[in-house]
Amino acid sequence: GESVGLHLPTLSVQEGDNSIINCAYSNSASDYFIWYKQESGKGPQFIIDIRSNMDKRQGQRVTVLLNKTVKHLSLQIAATQPGDSAVYFCAENPPRASKIIFGSGTRLSIRP
Amino acid sequence: GAVVSQHPSRVICKSGTSVKIECRSLDFQATTMFWYRQFPKQSLMLMATSNEGSKATYEQGVEKDKFLINHASLTLSTLTVTSAHPEDSSFYICSAAQLGRNEKLFFGSGTQLSVL
Numbered sequence: 001g002e003s004v005g006l007h008l009p010t011l012s013v014q015e016g017d018n019s020i021i022n023c024a025y026s027n028s029a030s031d032y033f034i035w036y037k038q039e040s041g042k043g044p045q046f047i048i049d050i051r052s053n054m055d056k057r058q059g060q061r062v063t064v065l066l067n068k069t070v071k072h073l074s075l076q077i078a079a080t081q082p083g084d085s086a087v088y089f090c091a092e093n094p095p096r097a098s099k100i101i102f103g104s105g106t107r108l109s110i111r112p
Numbered sequence: 113g114a115v116v117s118q119h120p121s122r123v124i125c126k127s128g129t130s131v132k133i134e135c136r137s138l139d140f141q142a143t144t145m146f147w148y149r150q151f152p153k154q155s156l157m158l159m160a161t162s163n164e165g166s167k168a169t170y171e172q173g174v175e176k177d178k179f180l181i182n183h184a185s186l187t188l189s190t191l192t193v194t195s196a197h198p199e200d201s202s203f204y205i206c207s208a209a210q211l212g213r214n215e216k217l218f219f220g221s222g223t224q225l226s227v228l
Contacts, residue, residue: 041203042222043118043205043220044156045219046217089155099146100146100217101158102155103155105154
């Protein structure tokens with residue numbers, strides 16, 4: 001079936017460095033992608049989204065890159081802070097489906 | 113941003129009992145609400161899509177008679193886990209979409225269900 005997956009289940013980053021979290025998706029027809037942050041015991045929090053007609057979108061300290069050729073998404077977090085520690089999920093809106101499907105998640109931990 | 117309130121945040125129940133979880137959109141109308149389930153260290157799995165005034169659409173493998181969903185108003189959806197068993201213990205999360213914007217979801221804070 002359709003799935004959205006991640007390359008790395010865990011990522012450890014030095015505080016202040018940039019973090020890059022990757023995601024592969026399987027449905028080439030998907031036209032909308034979202035990154036969520038989930039802290040322990042809480043619901044997902046929207047970070048940034050991107051449509052398939054774009055290859056890059058920037059927010060505050062975050063950038064999402066979309067490579068449709070290889071069906072790859074990445075989330076870049078600049079100057080990673082302790083508060084960035086969480087699990088990050090990419091998610092996908094499959095075509096002709098009003099629902100969001102989540103990938104497998106990457107845990108980001110910050111080294112002081 | 114839009115706020116989705118989910119209650120209770122944590123519930124412990126005996127095997128065989130039923131548990132109801134509420135999901136409310138506080139400051140917007142949600143024609144569609146989604147219910148997800150999350151096991152420890154795993155991703156969110158979509159259980160069902162709930163549309164106001166109509167029957168919910170369940171994902172493959174989700175028992176509709178076990179997980180009863182009601183979406184009686186534009187601001188409230190409920191999930192009832194009937195005859196709960198220990199294997200139903202999980203983190204349940206609802207999300208709501210604003211009118212005409214099904215891809216923009218706002219999530220509740222989740223309900224940790226523990227069945228003894």
